[in-house]
Amino acid sequence: MTAEPLVKLPENHPTADPSEWGKKNRPSEELSLVLNASIPPKEKASAVFEHCSGLMHNLMNEPVTEQLIEETSQPIIALAECVIADEDVSGSLLRITSHDYYTYTHCVNVGVKSLLIAKHMLKTADDNLMKELGVGFFLHDIGKSQVDPGILNKPGKLTEEEFGIMRNHPERGAELLKQANSLDEIRKITVLQHHEKIDGTGYPYGLKGDEFHQFGQICALADIYDALTAERSYKKGMTVFAALKLMKDKMSHHFDEKLFNSFIQLFIKEST
Ligand SMILES: [Fe+2]
Known part of the structure; x- marks a missing residue:
């Protein structure tokens, strides 16, 4: 297992300078062209990641409206299609999302990893469900757009x-989507449940066992993994191995055992 990224982002890459995000946004048609092009999986994954990071920047900095959610959802659906269909791109995305941290890239990282876990676990899931899930996973932290960056960082x-303000972001997120007429059942689960824990010690509701939906659990698992491995100004990111070991040794009561094993299998599969 290694965290070595397949794609080295150049210094002028939009994800390297968040102030540039949004300015270089490609329309969803252009993303579809990239996804359908005969280019190496590494380049394809890099382009997808860049695009989605720009989308998240917009989503966190503009008023949330039904139209904005719709515009954001289309490329995420295209990304979900790509994850469903292309094993090579899935592998490259897993590696790209192993480094770099901002709220926007965190959303993309968690969105991609959750989709990969869902793909690995829900082998019979239909394409439509995966696309809906993709949007739900990417939007999980939308409530953070209402939290002062001074607190976030x-x-x-x-x-x-x-801490109270931070803990409120799942409910703020659901409220935002509701106001924008964009809160379906799957989004409600991913936005509201991604900080719950299976032993009932999570928030905002302290859900236990079966009350904690499988989709919420997938998002929570990817969220914790990304927080541990993220490189931040004040802390080094853990290696993949160290993060998975910590989760297994100290946090196993937060997740369903079968789900966690499936998550580990994902990394074993990609490193062999
Ligand atoms: Fe969150």
Whole structure:
């Protein structure tokens, strides 16, 4: 198992400078062209990642409207189609999302990893379900657009008040999507449940066992993994191996055992 990325992003790459994101956005038609082009999987995955990071930047910085959600959903659906159909691109995406951290890239990282877990686990899932799930996973943290960046990126411990604001982001996210007329059942699950834990110690509802939906569990698993491996200004990202070991040793009561084993299998599969 190695975290060595397949694709090295150049310094002028949009994901290397968040202030550039959004300016270089390609329309969804152009993303479809990239996905359908005969280019190496590494380049294809890099282009998809770049595009989705730009979309997330827009989504977090513009008023959430039905039209914006619709515009964002189309390329994510295209990405989900690509994950469903192309094993090589899936492998490259898994490696790209193993480094770099901002709220936008976190959404993309969690979105991609959750989709890959879902693909691995729900082998009989139909394409439509995967596309709907893709949108739900990518939107899971949309409530953070309402949280002060000073709190989001605070290096030290949060005060009780700040912690309360952070803990509120799942509900704020669901409210935002509801107001934008864009809260379907799957989005409700991924947005509201991605900080729950199977032992009932998560938030906002402290769901236990079967109350914690499988789609919410998938998103929560990818969310924790990405937080551990993310490189931030104040902390080094853990290696893939160290993160998976920590999750197995100290957090196994947060996840369903079968789901976690499936997640580990994903990395074993991609590293062999
Ligand atoms: Fe979150």
